[in-house]
Amino acid sequence: MNIKLLAIGKTDNKQLEDLINNYIKRLGFYIRFDFEIIPDIKKAKNLSESQQKEKEGKLILNKIENSDLLILLDENGKQYDSIGFSDMLQKHMNSGVKRLVFVIGGPYGFDSQVYQQANSKISLSKMTFSHQMIRLFFVEQLYRGFTILKNEPYHHR
Numbered sequence: 001m002n003i004k005l006l007a008i009g010k011t012d013n014k015q016l017e018d019l020i021n022n023y024i025k026r027l028g029f030y031i032r033f034d035f036e037i038i039p040d041i042k043k044a045k046n047l048s049e050s051q052q053k054e055k056e057g058k059l060i061l062n063k064i065e066n067s068d069l070l071i072l073l074d075e076n077g078k079q080y081d082s083i084g085f086s087d088m089l090q091k092h093m094n095s096g097v098k099r100l101v102f103v104i105g106g107p108y109g110f111d112s113q114v115y116q117q118a119n120s121k122i123s124l125s126k127m128t129f130s131h132q133m134i135r136l137f138f139v140e141q142l143y144r145g146f147t148i149l150k151n152e153p154y155h156h157r
């Protein structure tokens with residue numbers, strides 16, 4: 001199984017980018033992981049929130065293959081603790097699915113089309129994080145999940 005993380009908008013914060021890249025590098029020990037950023041919509045200031053979400057939604061769905069399992073990061077999604085999240089990863093690996101695609105929405109979240117196509121939604125907290133910060137929290141939890149599955153001493157129960 002491969003894992004892809006899709007997010008909207010380039011990070012312009014070098015420190016945040018370095019932290020994210022550090023976890024991506026570590027994830028490479030466990031799984032084929034790919035992080036793809038969909039560039040910000042041009043002239044988004046001239047669009048309404050719903051127009052922007054619709055355009056972002058089309059770009060997101062263009063990246064999804066029929067065989068993918070599409071999981072949205074959404075504050076109203078299902079919450080896991082870190083061990084539960086690692087169990088969920090294991091379950092998907094056992095199921096034979098080729099690719100899990102996690103998606104982080106833009107500043108206004110997701111268009112209804114994206115919700116309709118998604119297989120599930122997960123929440124990292126009831127709080128709302130910026131579409132930039134959540135990338136770091138997610139890659140860290142993904143890394144933590146694999147260290148749990150491998151019984152490595154990163155996660156302290």
Ligand SMILES: C[S@@+](CC[C@H](N)C(=O)[O-])C[C@H]1O[C@@H](n2cnc3c(N)ncnc32)[C@H](O)[C@@H]1O
Nearest residue numbers: 073074075104105109123124125127128129131
């Ligand atoms: C600024 S938030 C968008 C908030 C927007 N009100 C909404 O309804 O989704 C940008 C993106 O960050 C991600 N995000 C933010 N907080 C999250 C959380 N607690 N759990 C999971 N994803 C979150 C989601 O992918 C969201 O689309």
